[in-house]
Amino acid sequence: RVVAVIMVGGPTKGTRFRPLSLNIPKPLFPLAGQPMVHHPISACKRIPNLAQIYLIGFYEEREFTLYVSSISNELRVPVRYLREDKPHGSAGGLYNFRDRIMEDNPSHIFLLNCDVCCSFPLPDMLEAHKRYGGMGTILVIKVSAESANQFGELVADPITNELLHYTEKPETFVSDRINCGVYVFSPDIFSAIQDVSIQRSDRANLRRVSSFEALQPANKTLPTDFVRLDQDILSPLAGKKLLYTYETLDFWEQIKTPGMSLKCSALYLSQFRYSSPDVLASGDGTKSATIIGDVYIHPSAKVHATAKIGPNVSISANAHIGAGARLISCIILDDVEIKENAVVIHAIVGWKSSIGKWSRVQGQGDYTAKLGITILGEAVTVEDEVVVINCIVLPNKTLNMSVQEEIIL
Numbered sequence: 001r002v003v004a005v006i007m008v009g010g011p012t013k014g015t016r017f018r019p020l021s022l023n024i025p026k027p028l029f030p031l032a033g034q035p036m037v038h039h040p041i042s043a044c045k046r047i048p049n050l051a052q053i054y055l056i057g058f059y060e061e062r063e064f065t066l067y068v069s070s071i072s073n074e075l076r077v078p079v080r081y082l083r084e085d086k087p088h089g090s091a092g093g094l095y096n097f098r099d100r101i102m103e104d105n106p107s108h109i110f111l112l113n114c115d116v117c118c119s120f121p122l123p124d125m126l127e128a129h130k131r132y133g134g135m136g137t138i139l140v141i142k143v144s145a146e147s148a149n150q151f152g153e154l155v156a157d158p159i160t161n162e163l164l165h166y167t168e169k170p171e172t173f174v175s176d177r178i179n180c181g182v183y184v185f186s187p188d189i190f191s192a193i194q195d196v197s198i199q200r201s202d203r204a205n206l207r208r209v210s211s212f213e214a215l216q217p218a219n220k221t222l223p224t225d226f227v228r229l230d231q232d233i234l235s236p237l238a239g240k241k242l243l244y245t246y247e248t249l250d251f252w253e254q255i256k257t258p259g260m261s262l263k264c265s266a267l268y269l270s271q272f273r274y275s276s277p278d279v280l281a282s283g284d285g286t287k288s289a290t291i292i293g294d295v296y297i298h299p300s301a302k303v304h305a306t307a308k309i310g311p312n313v314s315i316s317a318n319a320h321i322g323a324g325a326r327l328i329s330c331i332i333l334d335d336v337e338i339k340e341n342a343v344v345i346h347a348i349v350g351w352k353s354s355i356g357k358w359s360r361v362q363g364q365g366d367y368t369a370k371l372g373i374t375i376l377g378e379a380v381t382v383e384d385e386v387v388v389i390n391c392i393v394l395p396n397k398t399l400n401m402s403v404q405e406e407i408i409l
């Protein structure tokens, strides 16, 4: 049997996702019309003999109650949210719930970061992991040498795929192969995490009785039950024939900023084109709007027949898109109203916002730049004939004149 664990973090993480994470836990922010965490969860469904999916985080329990019950029913796999009383780190969080995770007596445990977007080739990883016979297998991808330092960089043996060297976000270039934040482990991972905790408390004791302190300054402030998977487990265990790598040639992105959520929404929409085309808007029928490329429209949204939508547009529940509106590359959240002839391009429009007639809300479409897409927080009103270009607008603002390149607080 196999158990999957998705690390969802908590409210003190995901700060780069503001202002969108002010309203909703980042893992529940919709990409291609589905909560971010829905994508790894539905990928887990393809794992043979999957017994359980756990989400581990330190958000309030009630934030996930509704979602986990609806997704459990939809996928017919039990999905539970386990709440940490405080952050224990990516490995410490897993260890904290070891008894619960081992209840199903799993032979393998998948561990997934919730803020990565990829095709999650989990069954193939599991097969590779069984062949390697190690304690863990890490999904890796080749990225550009310039971007590698934002991730864990690693070196693997080209023949055996053994992980030989691992450094988390190094200052000087090590390798263009990086850690995708998707792992499969054997239950021995729990002893490896426990060893780190024990070593740390031994060191803390030693410090108390000696002047040993200077030898371990970096770990001084970390509590014994706070264990990071990357620095504390992967780095020291590299080159010991315990960890192996599985390289994906498919797409992979990390979702830390609203701009990246727009890019990842496009990736998931284009994946739907192959995996579940019926989820996408077809634009068939004389009463339907003109649809271009991959578009998701929630069944409760109302889109006027003369609107033109796409590519890469997701429209959430109860949104209302008026006559002649033009939407390209955007995420329209619940209860938004876009009035006649308004244009929205490279933008995220927050819950209950309203965009006036003949207005224009636009970003330049650079997903990685700070003001590369325009973001309207919750309940922002853009009045008629107002142009908003490359801006971030915090919740509850009314814009009655045009703005460009501004953060409106």
Ligand code: GDD
Residues within 6 Å of the ligand: 007, 008, 009, 010, 013, 056, 057, 058, 084, 086, 087, 088, 089, 090, 093, 112, 113, 114, 115, 116, 150, 151, 152, 153, 168, 169, 178, 179, 180, 181, 230, 254
């Ligand atoms: N439950 C829980 N508790 N989750 C946590 C905690 C914690 O204390 N700390 C982090 N997480 C979750 C985050 O929500 C995220 O899904 C995942 O664990 C990793 O977060 P970080 O530890 O902040 O690392 P990162 O995202 O900057 O980088 C990691 O992922 C990259 C791939 O996206 C590293 O493993 C990199 O090496 C890797 O390239």
